[in-house]
Amino acid sequence: MHKFNTIVIGGGASGIIAAINAKRIGKDVVICEKMPRLGKKILVSGAGRCNISNRDLSASHYNPEARELVKSVFSRFGGDDIKKFFSKLGLKLCSEAGRLFPVTNQASSVLKVLEEELRNLKIPIEFDFEVNNIAGLARGFKVESKNGKSVSGDYVIITGGGKTYPSLGSDGSCYVLAGSFGHKIIEPVPSAVPLLVKDRFCHLLQGQKIQCIAKSVIDGRIKKEIKGELLFTKYGLSGTAVLDISEDISIAINRLGKKDVAVSIDMVPFIDGPELEEEIKNRLQKKGFAREDLMIGILPNKFSLVFRDLFKGASVKKIAEILRDKRFSIIGTRGWNEAEFTTGGIDTGEVKENTLESKLKKGVYFAGEIMNVNGERGGYNLAWAWASGFVAGLTE
Ligand SMILES: Cc1cc2nc3c(=O)[nH]c(=O)nc-3n(C[C@H](O)[C@H](O)[C@H](O)COP(=O)(O)OP(=O)(O)OC[C@H]3O[C@@H](n4cnc5c(N)ncnc54)[C@H](O)[C@@H]3O)c2cc1C
Missing domain, CATH: 3.50.50.60 (FAD/NAD(P)-binding domain)
Known part of the structure; x- marks a missing residue:
């Protein structure tokens, strides 16, 4: 032979x-x-x-x-x-x-x-x-x-x-x-895998893309942050920014069995800190925007579907906080066929x-x-x- x-x-x-x-x-x-x-x-x-x-x-x-x-x-x-x-x-x-x-x-x-x-x-x-x-x-x-x-x-x-x-x-x-x-x-x-989230937010916004800063948060601590695209899907979060922070999350959930795992999304990274509150105040007071339409022209129109409940009764400061740090609790990752x-x-x-x-x-x-x-x-x-x-x- x-x-x-x-x-x-x-x-x-x-x-x-x-x-x-x-x-x-x-x-x-x-x-x-x-x-x-x-x-x-x-x-x-x-x-x-x-x-x-x-x-x-x-x-x-x-x-x-x-x-x-x-x-x-x-x-x-x-x-x-x-x-x-x-x-x-x-x-x-x-x-x-x-x-x-x-x-x-x-x-x-x-x-x-x-x-x-x-x-x-x-x-x-x-x-x-x-x-x-x-x-x-x-x-x-x-x-x-x-x-x-x-x-x-x-x-x-x-x-x-x-x-x-x-x-x-x-x-x-x-x-x-x-x-x-x-x-x-x-x-x-x-790794480089979409994430599973149980949140009406994702369901209502499925198919919508935004530019964001995505952060992985494990046991309350930020592990990694990436600026890039976020895509909402019917099962959770995807897009390049999410894929890029998914490794630590996958290790935490799939290898270490951790439960306190989240993603924080800054939905308006292109607006500076103090400017954001100014913009919100201005839109609410001078321009008379309805709360659900508050971010029209800044975020896709479909976001009105989620902002109606999210901004209800919220102060300007609170609205700014939500836009800067929307937390999604991660319950798992998609599998080997999508990594x-x-x-x-x-x-x-x-x-x-x-x-x-x-x-x-x-x-x-x-x-x-x-x-x-x-x-x-x-x-x-x-x-x-x-x-x-x-x-x-x-x-x-
Ligand atoms: C959708 C997708 C997009 C990607 N895009 C990029 C990209 O743009 N840039 C980048 O850098 N990386 C990218 N990657 C990652 C990159 O493709 C892989 O890391 C790389 O191809 C790994 O090469 P490899 O030779 O180690 O393994 P593989 O390419 O997986 O090759 C392993 C080979 O071994 C064979 N094999 C397995 N078991 C056995 C066995 N028991 N006996 C005989 N043969 C066996 C398999 O059939 C296969 O042909 C991507 C991956 C995916 C899935």
């Missing part, structure tokens, strides 16, 4: 790059992918546009536990290397406020150039190969699939992703493989910083979202996938 040098488990962003890099430096490599095609998540990323990376890849954009690892990996394959890598494959990039996208605005262009390179390099791909066991051999490993196939090789790179969008392939099954070598898995929770990435995964303390080899099992490497490395939205998760895939592919 043919023995490969390197077996890559998973053909997503990190697995594809790992295989390309391994082959380019002369290794005999194979990809084992459970789905009938590669890179399904690349295709949906960035709402189909694929926000491939970011101009500023400093480690502060990642979770604190992962920063040393992230720094080490980007020092070997950083933002410029990612750009050069894709440019050499013929992919032209453009930047929007530091976020990098293909100029075609099509995620399919990204996958196409990667698939082309895999073909040029003649890298074999085993499709419909869902790995469910990695057996140790006297030298190397035998990687076995659920449907009875197997391949063997000297090194294994596990790049099976996290748990989001299981229909695209990554369902957490690779945590089990890592666990079989004794790896600790930090409990995965959905952009996974917070949690393989404990980064058990992975060698310079090579991404397991500290527990020689010859086993990791790359991508399977590790407890979570970047902010804005190209940070794909940047991590490319860079960690490149470094793991060296199997040093």
